[in-house]
Amino acid sequence: MTGVGRRSFLRGALAGAGAAAVTGLTVSADAATSTAVAFHGVHQAGITTDPQKQAIFASFDVIAASKGELAELFTTLTDRARLLTAGGALPPLGITAPPADSGVLGPDMPGDDLTITVGVGASLFDDRYGLKGRKPAKLTAMKEFPNDSLDDSLCHGDLSLQLCASETDTVLHALRDIARHTRGAMQLRWRVDGFQSPPRPSGTQRNLMGFKDGIVKPEPADHDKLVWVGQGNGEPAWTDGGSYQVLRQIRMLVEFWDRVSVGEQENMFGRRRDSGAPLDGNSESDIPNYSADPTGGAIPLTSHIRMADPRTPDTAASQFLRRGYNYDKGTDSVGDLDMGLLFCAYQQDIARQFEAVQTRLIDEPLVDYIRPVGGGYFFALPGVRDSNDHFGRSLLA
């Protein structure tokens, strides 16, 4: 059944290519993707934005020497983000300086869907900048969970940047530009480059374990309940419009995984590998019906999706928005491939949502094939409202 689907998809693709060849038309990826995403808004872009293909997640230690320098850092970040996401040529510097940018995107940089999402970690609220009393109510350092193997150099940080765009050169250009303008105020602590795969053959993209990943997400109508932080959640007023960001660098032991039978793999996730359908359904969009399967005959009680969200009235409030990316970091010291999932989640309350789900997932069967090595908890700042606003305005006010 899936075989047929794949063949018919291929046929469609070939027919398309043939038509293009006959008419001499080529499909320009450039024309299709070079759009700018609005930078200004109540919320930051890059959270509910449909995931672009390429990403960089970077965590920085802030080294600004005073609160004033921290304020300058936020202003600089705002200015660069505004310029970079809008696209166009950067203002010329004449003979007074080296070129205004790295040139990686050519003389007239495309907006290319770039989003720049800035978060702050709990450590920024220590006594360096007098911000102790301003910490978002639910922000802590990332916890270590029972199945974790955390490497401190891959964890935490004062400030996170999520850069997403259609193309790799765009996110790299943005990272270089921002680092160049902020060297004296923050230093890179860790970084993971991520990518979303194209639909294979259709629907949701696949992770590096071969399963469709990112199928279930909260309805937009529920974002105010699940994603955005607002007054009335016991939060300081300045946090209004922000969201908690959980990043986890989770390595996949892909060599081991590839030696596991497909049936066992599917039971671990609770979904079909080919179609992404829940094991009690036929297509990826089917909703698992756990009440009709109380003993887990179809979808095992220990499967990832069932443990992560048993879909009971009690667990509804623990749902959150996942926006993860595949990563590939080369090879480890014994010649195994170092790749996995940069898990990224946005939510209103880390304890109520991510930590509750992660706690349910402790010792799930999947843990033998994955290894959380890094990450951090951050608070994605409220959006920059207009051209007079800047990141951190309400925080530092």
Added chain:
Amino acid sequence: MRTPRPLPAAIALVALGAVVAVAVWRPWSGSADAVGGPAQITVSRSQCGQGWTGAKTGRQTIVVHNTGDAAAEVDLVEMSSNKVYGEVEGLGPNTSAPMDVQLGAGRYAIRCLIEDTDAITAPTVTVAGDGEGGPAAVAVTKNDMLPLVKQYEAAVAGGVADLAVKTDKLRADVDAGNLAAARTDWLPAHLAYNSLGAAYDAFGDFADKIDGSAGFHPLEKGLWHNASVAALKPIADQLAADVQGLQHDLPNEQVDPNDLGLRAHEVMENALQFELTGENDQGSGTSLNTALANLDGTAKVLAILDPVLKPRDPDLAQVQKWESRVRALLTAHRSTPVARLDQTSREQLNGAVGELLELLAPVAAICEVRRSS
């Protein structure tokens, strides 16, 4: 928000041999109001600057086209301030290149600097409007730099004389078999070399002999790893001899006026690459002392460049601010091997040196020697 890109079309026109003057092109305006493409300006002995029409304030790209038979450099100069707003270097015959500029109201002229020809300044074009001008500076000429180069040469000569005294002492220690004294005297000698404000190929072959694969570092390695006097003697002798060689050779070594500005950032680029990483450390654990000596050398160069920089670099106060911050950090961590610094201190150092380098890069750009006649 797609921006139009008429440039390739404009270049195609040029390739056809047509020299067309057209309205100013504003690629960033986002609308397709560009009429045909950017202004085309001729660069040649007989027609310097012809074809510049439609000039306005604000950002614009103009295309310069060399219709002559010799390579040329083209500057766009505001005549009352003499500031250069745009520049294209190395424009070969029959080629064109875009010049991206941002102009305020003023009186501008194209200056054609054609090989083996006196500078030709085209007729002045008055630009009116309320668009803001971008950063610009009066070109630094060879004449501006020559007295500074003399000062720099004198400072280096003094520094090398001091260095020679110190390497002679180091040699005497080793020759006398007193390696404890040699370990003490190695550092001041090494710092004397590193505060000269020289980088890369400044001293030709001497640089590598003195502070590269030979000289100070092999000596350091031996001194801090219990090498024998017999093994170290030839290295110390050779080092002292090479420093003397450098001292004798110095009057023949001409400093290119362009190098002064480059040194202002290259010395600290070296410090970042080789000292802050600990890469050069052969056991003495003094990379940060070396970086501090490099900073002294940089400060010397900046002090000499001051008369040229003061009227041109609006960020000079920032340069000073970050120079002092780097100095304070390096002083605080002197004699600590970088690997033993805690992460915060290391990040503060890397960040401060990085920021200083971002500010020194414009110094090198501004001090590039340009023809004006």
